Amino acid sequence: MGGRLSGGPTMDESWKSDLEQWLAPFLGALRHKVRARMCPAYVAGLIGAGERKSIQPMAARNGEVGYDQLHHFITSGVWDAAPLEKVLLAEADRMIGGAEAWLIVDDTALPKKGERSVGVAPQYASALGKTANCQTLVSLTLASGEVPVMVGLRLFLPESWTSDPARLARAGVPDDHAGYRSKPEIALAEIDRARTAGLRFGCVLADAGYSLSASFRQALSARGLTWAVGIGARQKVYPADVALVFPVSGRGRPRKNPVPDATSVSAEKTLATARWRALSWRRGTKVPLRARFAAVRIRVADGPPQRIGAMGQQHLPGEEAWLIGERRSNGERKYYLSNLPAGTPLKRLAGAIKARWICEQAHQQLKEELGLDHFEGRSWTGLHRHALMTMIAYAFLQSRRLKQAKREKKKPGSAAPAHPAGDPRGHHRQARTVTENTMSALP
Known part of the structure; x- marks a missing residue:
């Protein structure tokens, strides 16, 4: 779908213009003029052309924002990610939240060399099917029909890190995250954060890596949540x-x-x-x-x-x-x-x-298309801000998929929806052909 749209600007200009408008709530949450310039530049760099989505090549392709500026924004700028995380949850809820939505708990591995990057250690990587030197992020994905939106990525710290205060300090791990927490414990904290922000979903899904812990299942039930787990x-x-x-x-x-x-x-x-x-x-x-x-x-x-x-x-x-x-x-x-x-x-x-499969697609697309695993910094703050930017970029692309599906449904002669008007399941089924490849509508 490259080239020019009928009677309008090029696709490149179209999606960048849409991005500026869509990011308005996020930029309002940043409350800072310079950071409000850096955020769109970073997100656009993740979405745009180029094999590598680390800071230096993105800055070089941008031409208007320098490496030092982008690097400072992600790694050392003084700003709180929590307001942006809350906006992301609100946008995800607006797009696909509701009683028919699933909240999927999983984790994804980011292979790394060396031992300085925060949280890196030899650990089992499900995507690789073996133990590897990597970082592990516990993920939350809101999904409805076949439309996923990633809403949470939080780093798991192995005991080789939490037992080494000097190592934690060098990576800038905040005090409230420095103690050991299992992946199920991290997942429960993320679920609580999402619910506090008002995210609506009908059922929590998780694989056996989480639900082998009876305390995880019991904690979900104690919160009044419905669940289906391996x-x-x-x-x-x-x-x-x-x-x-x-x-x-x-x-x-x-x-x-x-x-x-x-x-x-x-x-x-x-x-x-x-x-x-x-x-x-x-x-x-x-x-x-x-x-x-x-x-x-x-x-x-x-x-x-x-x-x-x-x-x-x-x-x-x-x-x-x-x-x-x-x-x-x-x-x-x-x-x-x-x-x-x-x-x-x-x-x-x-x-x-069987609905849990869609989060694996989201993990793959965040890595292959948006550079989730391309971050080259070593700090806790930098990694989580980069992950947040990839989730924001992914949510923006999913919003475009849903809009495109809605336009297709309104075209004369288009097939009738599989569900009654107003039923979100029918709406998301129409989006299926454009969500299978998240990047299909961009150059």
Whole structure:
């Protein structure tokens, strides 16, 4: 879609003009004339042409803003990112927020050489499928239909960093982030930040890397949130009708604490005899994506631990939830838990657990197209400001995708929406063809 628009300016001039207008709330939050010049220049540099999206090549391509100015803005300028993060959440909510939206928790790795860049350490990188020297960012993605908007990226600090005060000080890590926090703990703090800002969503999604922690699932429930998360095949569960009883013994003292009247078994074994159904959850590039699914109501074995006879320490029944299984065509089997209501249809459950894929697309596009992993500084502040600018750039591009989809829908002869007017799911399905490649409308 390069070249000139009909009767108007070039595409390059068009998107830059749109960007200046779209950034107005962000520039207002900066409250500084010079910074209000640097922010559009940085975001435009991330979006524009050029393979490398680090500060020096972006400044060279800009021609109007110097390297020193951009570098100071990102790495050492005295300004608070929180107001801009709040504006980003508001814009994301305005675009796709609501009861049909998902809030997806995940993380993404930024491969790095050396040991000076903040948070860098040998750690597992899911995108690479192996342990590598990298930084890990915990991410929050708001998604509706097939439209993702990244709203949070926060650095995870391994214990090799949090146990070294000199290293933390050298990288400028703020005191309130210097203590060790697990990825689930960081994710919960980010969810709280998003909710405080008024972000609307219907369900939290996360992979097993987060939900293997019972405390993460329990914290989501304690906040009154609906969730659907991955688990391991060995996760223990009880039947949904399990009860706590006081067994009567002919000898010894009466029991002080009740015990379950059923034994907990693994998720894999629980679903082995369940009824499995072939379902399609969305259309791929050529054909519908299909797999076999099964779901049963259970009680998760993540309550307080207690000794139960010869079995020793066992977790008591916790929250009632759905146990969901997926059998893929390649023979792989996956397992999930969800606290969606008891009457939820299997197709809805399958759609929830498979909706998480869109955040991986967002990670890829932020890296390949917007230079999320191109930042060459070493400081905490610089990395997070660069990440924030990439999220702002991505949100701007998604706003253009949605506007383009809306124009396409209004064209005479265009197909009728798949959902009633006013239903956001239909609106976002129309956007699908332009969100699959986020950069398709730019030169």
